Amino acid sequence: MLVTLNENLKNAEKGNYAVGAFNSPTLESVRAVIEAAEELQAPIILAHAEVHNEIIPLEVMGPILVEFAKRATVPVTVHLDHGSSLEMVKKAIDIGFSSVMIDASHMNYEDNIRIVQEVVAYAHVKNVSVESELGVMTSSGLGGEEMHSELIHGDYYTDPLVAKDFVERTQTDALAASFGTVHGIYITKPNLDFKRLEEIYRNTKRPIVMHGGSGLSEEEYIKAINAGVRKINYYSYAARAGAQAVKEYIEKENNANLFYHDFTVVAKESIKQNVKRVINIFLNKGEVLANGEA
Numbered sequence: 001m002l003v004t005l006n007e008n009l010k011n012a013e014k015g016n017y018a019v020g021a022f023n024s025p026t027l028e029s030v031r032a033v034i035e036a037a038e039e040l041q042a043p044i045i046l047a048h049a050e051v052h053n054e055i056i057p058l059e060v061m062g063p064i065l066v067e068f069a070k071r072a073t074v075p076v077t078v079h080l081d082h083g084s085s086l087e088m089v090k091k092a093i094d095i096g097f098s099s100v101m102i103d104a105s106h107m108n109y110e111d112n113i114r115i116v117q118e119v120v121a122y123a124h125v126k127n128v129s130v131e132s133e134l135g136v137m138t139s140s141g142l143g144g145e146e147m148h149s150e151l152i153h154g155d156y157y158t159d160p161l162v163a164k165d166f167v168e169r170t171q172t173d174a175l176a177a178s179f180g181t182v183h184g185i186y187i188t189k190p191n192l193d194f195k196r197l198e199e200i201y202r203n204t205k206r207p208i209v210m211h212g213g214s215g216l217s218e219e220e221y222i223k224a225i226n227a228g229v230r231k232i233n234y235y236s237y238a239a240r241a242g243a244q245a246v247k248e249y250i251e252k253e254n255n256a257n258l259f260y261h262d263f264t265v266v267a268k269e270s271i272k273q274n275v276k277r278v279i280n281i282f283l284n285k286g287e288v289l290a291n292g293e294a
């Protein structure tokens, strides 16, 4: 069933777990994520990243995401990831998205607040939740969906005191905060600032969103969830798992036996297993062991 981000994250708050948000720019990835969630009976977030409009436009993929969410036997939020403008946000809401992210984190502080206020005013009357970002999540440059990849160096971590002011003035439903994760594939080991994360959560009393959430260890996920992270954006490693499976399939099969439709089957299964693994961790049931890359 289709639910708002608010509803999904409120339940996560009660149960002290995080809901995985998965960008799904292909039919295989949507089916993989939905099947994984239904098999585990776990709530999820299906997301369309604005930068993926190059792969498949919002107008094409959006209605498919909404339809899958409505038919699902688990709560599914359909979310716009890194929306860059009120115009794009309106488009997503018109299609039936139950949640949008407006990312104006690269603007100066007052401009960020102003655009988030506009989006909140528009979305809330339509019962759509809003995520916004303070501080800048950079990109490793490998497979990330982030738009601001030029900002790889420097300190863009979220200030916990500024976060309090930001949330009070914007009334954003969820806050994407920067505390050490990066988008894409990790080239060096991430160094997460959990103390900062706890402070941001305490000051804002909002569900915190972790971007660049693939490639962390199980222990790091659990620590982040216990410190207030309720939404984890997970994409790059699942997408890579799908590609890896296709590559292995091509190497194994005879050339005469290669048909494109079989790639989609192989990719879907691989993405599904990858996603199932992290959903299990995000549920924070204390069943997973420390160590091991997720």
Ligand SMILES: [Zn+2]
Residues within 6 Å of the ligand: 082, 137, 145, 146, 183, 211, 212, 233
């Ligand atoms: Zn992101």
